[in-house]
Every structure is written in C-alpha cells, then in structure tokens.
Amino acid sequence: MTTSSTDPGMPRTQFRVGTRGSALAVTQSTATAELISGASSLGFELVQVKTEGDIVIGPLAQLGGTGVFAAALRVSLLEGKCDLAVHSLKDLPTAQPEGLVIATVPARADVRDALCARDGLTLDNLPTNAKVGTGSPRRAAQLLVARPDLQIVDIRGNVPTRLARVFGEDQSLVDVGVGGELRSDLDAVVLATAGLERLGLERFITERLDPSIVLPAPGQGALAIECCPETAMSGDTLSGALSTVEDQAARWEVTAERALLGYLEAGCAAPIGALGRFSLGSEESSVSVAGVLTLEAVACAPDGSKMMRRRTQKTVTSLADARALGVALAEELLANGAAELAGLKK
Template identity: 40%
Template sequence: MTTPIRLGTRRSALAQAQSGHVATALERVTGRPVQLVPITSEGDTNRASLSEIGGQGIFATRLREALLSGECDFLVHSLKDLPTAIPAGLVIAATPPREDARDVVLTRDGIPLHELRSGSTVGTGAPRRIAQVRRRSPHAEVIDIRGNVDSRLARVTSGELDAVVLAAAGLSRLDARSPLRREELGLAEWPTAPGQGSLAVETTEDAPAELRAALAALDHGPTRLAITVERAILEGLDAGCQAPMAAHAVVEGTSVRVRTVVYSADGDRRIGLDVTEDLNGEYIRRNGSGNGADAADGADPVHAARELGLTVARRLLDQGAADLVSREHLSS
C-alpha cells in the first residue's frame, strides 16, 4: 500500500478547499494519495479584530510547528497571510498559478461601493481594505468583522450589513453561490494585498528529494516572480501583513509591472508608485545580483524580482510611507 503524503492545513472551509486543489494536483504528479491533516491555528480561535491582534503569523505559526515536528509533510498557506520571514529549516517549495487577485464587493441590490448612501455599513476586517473603503465611500460606515465567507455573506443577505468586501479568489475556490450582487474592483484603482490570490506550498529544507521535486512541479514561474516583488515591498517597508498597504505585480515575459500604495489608516492620505522593469541582465547588473557575464547570463530572476521590490519600498519610504504605516502594524 502506498503511504499517503500528509498535507497540513487550517480547518476552515476555504483553507481545506484550496488545500484540496493542491492535493489533487500533487496526486497527479506523484501517483500517491494525499491526506489532509487539519490543524487549528491561533487565527481560527482568536476572534479579536485583525487590526488589534496583528497578522504576523497568526494563521501560520501553529501549522509550521506541526510541520517541523513531523505531524505533516508539507503545508498549504494563503500567501497573503504569510509573514515575509521564512523560519529556519523551512522553504516555500512551490507557488501554484495565481487565482483572481481582485477584491469583490457584495451587496443585495448591486449599488456600487462609491454610490452607497450615507450611513451604509460595509464589513471588512483588513486595515488595507478599511482604508480603501474609506477613500472610495467616505460616507459609509466601516464595520470591522471576522468570520468565514458564508457568515460574512449571510450578514449582508440578512440586512445586518449593506456590503462586504471579500477576495475573489476565496469565492472562486469555495465555489460560493449567493444571490448577492458582485462588483469586481479593478486592480489599477484598488490594488490588493501582497500575494493575494496566491498559495504557498511549504515544506522542510530536509524533506525527501522526491517530495521536493514533486512539489516543485506545481510551481508557476510568473506567479513566483510577481509575489516575490510584492512581498519584497512589504519586507522593505518593515510592515506586517496586516499593514494598510497594497502591492500587485504582473509578469509578462521578463517584464514586471508593479502597482503599490501605502494608505493612512483613515484613508485620507496615500503614497503610490507604478513601476515597470525588465528583469533581464541589465537590471541584474545594475542591482547587485552578481557580476560580469554571470550576472547577465545566469543570475536568478527571483533574486532580481526581490531586489526590484526592495527598491520600490525604498522609494515609498523616501516619499514618506513610514509616516502612514502606523506603529501597531510594524513588525517586531
């Protein structure tokens, strides 16, 4: 009998749905069964506001402890919830193709977010979304909420809230059906969290070579480059993954375009950049990925992507971004 590969996942319906997609893909690669191992994280039991408890590892720490202790063989995370610092002994072995990275507003009657009447209630728990709602619909009241997708949708259906803001990728992975009306928010005007729509497949550095190779087969190069740029901006700002900032990168060939914005908590102020770079040998030579012909011919494009993200973060800081990222959102 073939020994199952054990996949550690949070217990939420969304986490298990997205882990199930990865499990199916890995079963096709290896011909071995993949067994889901549900693990309860702090984020699943602590119902306080994300803006109060912070996002640094709240959904990942317990899963990583389980992986390092041998309770499972690999993990699947929502990448936007993952701190930029990877613990010693662990490695992101794959980033599968990204789902829709946009946010979606759901309402009963289809009124666009910017047209909601004064006093309308909009539910979201993320500081970045709170700031964006306050910019887009300044007369609405933002309600800080937690809970799974179904419970959030139910609060609009019941009339308790007039709208909620959710990730399009989560709705897609859950195949969530609802009578509510959807408004997709364009990434040019409403960029989302670094890594939104992406998954991170994580294992140990000393995992069997066969497993590492199988997981690597799930990796999608353009997704990895894009999320590397986005997360390097977050890292360079020295901000936690619940900071009121957004970054979205698009890769076409060797070219990367990244739109990034840092918001004040009230949404009144913002600092943004829209940058396009070609991650070829010339960029690598200019940004310290190596030297001479080796830099042009054989340098790691992921390294160049990270350097681009860090450069963008420095430009944001030079323009005053540190004044907008409040101290409670800074990483320790």
C-alpha cells in the same frame, strides 16, 4: 488513499497535507493536494490543525496580524506531523522561519477584492453612509479614499459568516459553514475574489474591484506550499511533483510584493497594498527567459484621508531581480513619507 511507509528506505506512496479546518482552508488544501497527487500519482491525507487565528476572538489586526493562521501549521511541519502545508500566501509573514521553505507557488487565481452587496449594488451606487464590513485596514483605507462617506465596520469570521452579515440565512451559506448567530446588519462586505471562487460563492459578488481603486494585499490570490528543505530537495516523486506545479510568473510577482512588504516592516495591520504583474519579453512559451515585472504599491492613511501610489518596472531573469524591484519601490515609498502616512515603524 494509499498507505505511506514509515521505513525511509521504502518508496513513498502518499503525502500528508496540513490544513486549517475552515471551509476555505480545506478547499484550498484539497485542491492543491489533488494537483500534487495528479503530478506524482501519490495518494494524500489531510491533517487538520487548529491555529491561533481560529481560536482567539477579536480584530485580526490586534491578534498579531499576518502569521496567526500559519504558526500551528508550521509547528506541525517541523514536528513531522505533516509533509506539506498549504497557506494563503497573503497570510504568511515575510520572514521565512528556519527549517522551512516555500517549495512551490502554483498558478495564481484572481487577485482582486470583491464587493458583495445587497440588492446587486456596486461601490459607486452604495447609498450614502452605507455600512461596509471588512477586517482589513488596507481595504478599509482604500474604500474610504474612494467613498469617504462609507461607515467601515470591523468584522471577523469565516467567509460564509461574513457574507451572512449581508445576505442572512441564505441556504448556500449555511451549507458551507456559517458560524455564530446570523444577522443581516451590513450593506456590503469586501472579501478576496479568489476565496469566494474557490468556495463556489462567486454568485454573491456584485463587483470585482479594479486594482486602480483597491490594490490587493501582497500575495493575494496565490497559495504557498511550505515544507522542510529535505522534502523539497529529496529528489523523490513528491519533490518532483512540487517542482512541476510551480508557476514561475506567480513566484516572481509575489516575491516582489513580499520584498516590498518586508522592507516596509508592514503586515496585514498596515494599510499597504501591492501588485506585481509579469509579462514575457519574447515569444517564448516558458517564463524561464527574461520578462518585464511591473510592481505597483499603495500606502494609505488608516482613515483614508491621504493615499500614496507608486509604480515601477524592470526586466527580470531571477528571484533576486524580483526582490530588488520590491525593495527599490519600498525605498521610494519611504523616501516620500509612506512610513508616516501609513503609521509604519520606519
């Protein structure tokens, strides 16, 4: 690594990236830092930050849900302890705090949820009353829609620790950070495919769940690079690299998904799923032209007894168009009783 100068008049030689200390967070932050470094020829340093989500024990939905993993990283940015922070976009609140911007959304990974089950089982052939672990009300509700007989078990912990609830003391899980006492007490767990693949743990996946069965969380599979506005707009080598690694299609997709979530005033404690898909409207290779953005959303009763699924699409040419699509679909959901169904505040 090169050493950065503290003199504002000197050219930047490196950047600092704030990250949580979990294996997944460090892996995501390192890969993103390497991407930016490759686009800028700058060195980088990882700055580990402990967040509330890493400290407090209990169901994620009771910890304040979305945002518990982001707050400390954001404080580090605002205090100048790091230049950039890398977040899983699905973990970020939809309201952007003053003084910070999501500068870049890189290309999106696999958006699907993954079933990781014993004996190679799939959702259809799990035994009756199988125990399936997840900390997500969204996943739990949709799983129960598909399989009302399942016993959903609320779980927390990092990815290897959750996998160990099914696969026990597998050496590859120990190597990447199983925490706490190991116990194999579940038939399956459901996790994000993207996280498993980033950690090199995709061999535990027995089924990538089709979005028609389990619609992912808004922003799932996408990363957000957050920083102060002056960092993003400085015109220096770093800001140029941030612009270079932006994926406009991913940005439009997650903008629509998060606009829907924000309008519903829902977070990760709500059984709401959303997925945007952008496709070019011409043969042009750039997505800086008009294209079709399709947005699908689902609202479920927490116990899986009822589900509402809606879909819409629109030709978009701007982020404003993407936001408007998300709001329009949210309004349709609310008009059809989604707030009461999913237990939202509306």
